[in-house]
Amino acid sequence: MPHSSPKPAKLALADGTVFTGEHFGAIGEAFGEAVFNTSLTGYQEILTDPSYAGQIVTMTYPEIGNYGVNADDVESKGIAARGFVVRELCRRPSNFRSEKGLNEYLAEAGVVGISGVDTRALVRKLRSAGAMTAVISSETLDDDALVEKACNSPELVGQDLIRTVMPESAASWDEPLHKFAAPSAAPPSPNDGTPGRTPHVVAIDYGMKWNIPRHLSAMGCKVTVLPGTATAAEVQALKPDGVFLSNGPGDPRPLDYAVGTIRELLNDDVPIFGICLGQQLLGLACGGEIEKLKFGHRGANQPVLEKATGRVEITSQNHGFALKEATLPADVEVTHVNLNDDTVSGIRHKTRPAFAVQYHPEASAGPHDSGHLFARFREMMSKA
Numbered sequence: 001m002p003h004s005s006p007k008p009a010k011l012a013l014a015d016g017t018v019f020t021g022e023h024f025g026a027i028g029e030a031f032g033e034a035v036f037n038t039s040l041t042g043y044q045e046i047l048t049d050p051s052y053a054g055q056i057v058t059m060t061y062p063e064i065g066n067y068g069v070n071a072d073d074v075e076s077k078g079i080a081a082r083g084f085v086v087r088e089l090c091r092r093p094s095n096f097r098s099e100k101g102l103n104e105y106l107a108e109a110g111v112v113g114i115s116g117v118d119t120r121a122l123v124r125k126l127r128s129a130g131a132m133t134a135v136i137s138s139e140t141l142d143d144d145a146l147v148e149k150a151c152n153s154p155e156l157v158g159q160d161l162i163r164t165v166m167p168e169s170a171a172s173w174d175e176p177l178h179k180f181a182a183p184s185a186a187p188p189s190p191n192d193g194t195p196g197r198t199p200h201v202v203a204i205d206y207g208m209k210w211n212i213p214r215h216l217s218a219m220g221c222k223v224t225v226l227p228g229t230a231t232a233a234e235v236q237a238l239k240p241d242g243v244f245l246s247n248g249p250g251d252p253r254p255l256d257y258a259v260g261t262i263r264e265l266l267n268d269d270v271p272i273f274g275i276c277l278g279q280q281l282l283g284l285a286c287g288g289e290i291e292k293l294k295f296g297h298r299g300a301n302q303p304v305l306e307k308a309t310g311r312v313e314i315t316s317q318n319h320g321f322a323l324k325e326a327t328l329p330a331d332v333e334v335t336h337v338n339l340n341d342d343t344v345s346g347i348r349h350k351t352r353p354a355f356a357v358q359y360h361p362e363a364s365a366g367p368h369d370s371g372h373l374f375a376r377f378r379e380m381m382s383k384a
C-alpha cells in the first residue's frame with residue numbers, strides 16, 4: 001500500500017536528551033514516563049495493557065508492526081500507553097490474522113508514535129539514569145522547548161492512575177480464552193466433581209489485562225468484575241469463593257481505598273490471588289512498603305525463582321514499583337524472587353489464604369511457565 005512520506009517527530013527526555021525520528025500514528029504531542037519493553041513480540045498486547053497508562057513505551061526489538069494488529073489480541077478496550085517509540089515501523093504487515101497496520105491503529109486511537117529512533121541509545125540512557133518523563137511531538141520540533149515540556153510534565157510517582165482505566169461499573173465476564181491461546185494448565189473439571197459447584201471469583205479491576213479473566217473462565221470459574229474502587233462490603237455482598245486483585249497502572253501508594261478494601265477482605269477466609277499491582281496492594285494491606293525501581297522490569301523473559309521448589313520460571317513482566325522485602329511483616333513470606341535483581345516476585349500470607357505474584361501468569365504476550373498459578377488459585381477455592 002503506498003503511503004505519504006512520513007513527517008519528522010522528536011522525542012525529548014527530561015534530562016535534556018533529544019532524539020529525532022519520523023512520526024507515525026496520530027499527529028500531536030504525548031507526555032509520559034519513558035520506559036522500555038524487551039519483548040520480541042506482543043506489541044498489541046503491550047499497547048492495550050492498562051498498566052502502561054501514563055507511560056511512553058519503547059520497544060527494544062528493532063522491527064515492530066510486522067504481523068499487524070487484529071481485534072482479538074487486545075488486553076483492554078483500547079490503547080492505554082500514551083506514546084510508542086520504535087526503531088523501525090513495518091508499514092506492510094503480513095499475517096493471516098492481521099486486520100490493519102500499526103500506523104493506522106495508533107492513528108485511529110489518537111496515540112502518537114515515533115520511529116527511526118536509536119532505541120539502543122535510548123535504553124542505555126534509561127538504564128543508567130532511570131525512568132524519566134518524556135514527550136513525543138510531531139508538532140513542536142524545537143529541542144529546548146520540548147525538553148522544557150518534558151521537565152514540566154507530571155511525574156508518575158504519586159498519581160492515582162487506576163481511575164483512568166478501570167471499569168465504571170460491575171459486570172460479569174463472559175469472554176473465553178482465544179482459540180490460539182495456550183491453556184494455563186490442564187483445567188480441573190469445571191465443577192470439582194461436586195454437581196453445581198462453579199467457583200465464583202470477584203475480580204477487582206484496577207486496569208485488568210483481559211487475558212486474566214479469560215484464564216479464570218477457562219479454569220471453570222464464574223467471574224464478576226468490580227471497579228478498583230469497590231468496597232469490602234460490595235465484594236462480600238457477592239459471596240465470592242475467591243477474590244482476584246488485578247494488575248494496574250502507576251504508583252500503588254496513593255491507592256489507600258484499594259488497600260483498605262483488601263485489608264478488610266483479609267479478615268474473611270476467602271482465598272485472594274493478586275497479580276502485579278495486585279501483589280503490591282496486598283503487600284501494602286499487610287503492612288509492607290513500596291519502592292520505585294530504577295527502570296523497572298518490562299519484557300517476556302524475566303527469570304523468577306520459586307524458593308520452595310528451586311524451580312525457575314521465565315515470566316512476562318511489566319512493573320516499575322516493587323515491595324521492599326525488609327518491610328514485610330513476619331506473617332508475609334517471600335515465595336518468589338526475580339533472579340535479575342533479587343526483588344520480591346511473589347508473596348504468601350502465612351495464616352490467610354492469600355498469595356500474589358509480581359509477574360504475569362496470563363502471559364499475553366509471553367511464556368506460559370507460570371500459568372499453573374490459576375490452577376493453584378482454583379484449588380484454594382475448592383478447599384475453602
Ligand SMILES: NC(=O)CC[C@H](N)C(=O)O
Pocket residue numbers: 051246247248249250251252275276277278318319320321322
Ligand atoms: N502491571 C502492573 O500491574 C504494574 C504495577 C505498577 N503500576 C508498577 O508499575 O509497578
